[in-house]
Amino acid sequence: MVSASTLKHKLIHTGEKPFKCTVPDCDKSFRSTSEVKKHVLIQHTTERPYKCDVCGKGFIRMFLLRSHAKIHSGEKPFVCHICGKAFPKLYSMQRHKNLIHRFVTH
Template sequence: MGLHVENVHTSTRDRYKCTLCDYAAKFVGSIKRHIVIAHTRNFAYKCETCGKGYSMKQELEIHKKTSHQHVRYECKNCGKVFKSEAYLRIHSRSHDPNHVEEVFTCEVCSSVLRSLGGYKRHMKRHNGELASYVCDICGKSITTLEGFKEHKKRHSGERNHLCVTCGKNFINRQALIIHTRVHTKERPFKCLICSKRFTQKTSLNIHMKYHTGERPFECASCSKKFVTKTLLKYHKCSG
């Protein structure tokens, strides 16, 4: 009877907690099922601090910002602090006397590349395998012929893709598809944090940076950081 009262009538909420996240349950079996479902799948992105996995990089960044923002990864040898365990591991190699970092030196220009893939891409530029198409109007270099043709259309004003709803013309089919969503009200790209929707993936990617706090574009004069290159350019003009 006492066991029945303890199991049924005593509040057992939060009795069992997941060691990998904040999930809690009444029964240990529920925790085991949760771990199998939530933490043993092959996620593309995994938190180095707690092991929690995510299918999108933006989800992982938000998790680290909200759950581990005060975590410090300090080198025991020199005291230098890093923002992730992965960066700390890479740095720790510099203190290992037996570690030899493999580098690849270009025989043509003496540039040093830190990966074989980077070295191969670099050599293709010397060998002419990566063609460069230079615009005779603005001097911009384009690496692909298709991209070069699209770029030239911007100067010529060529618009071959017509919107049947409003009659507006566009440079390419993709631009037309994005435009038609203005008429159809289609917003296929949804933010997983605030549920806001967007007509194109680039807009969603920019929006996600506001959630993660990512500001990759920095002003060389005042060190202020911005979400997009356009905002940085506007800052320079207004400043």
């Protein structure tokens, strides 16, 4: 018998996404039910109790508001070790490295 975690891991390699979004008219699919729940919470929930004091944008989680606040404060704690460019969010710096420095090996 194969474990559930092994089956879930195999989906990463096959690209199969057997779990559909539960919201009508949304055609998104995912590898797990937990990914479906996260998607529904982020994309289909209108309640956003954490509001930015500067621009009024709402968030479903406090950590997302804190991350967003760096845009207004100018804080850029994530620095590209290749060129020195700084970013407010880790994923922005990682995206930069993948796009701009993809052929650099350091």
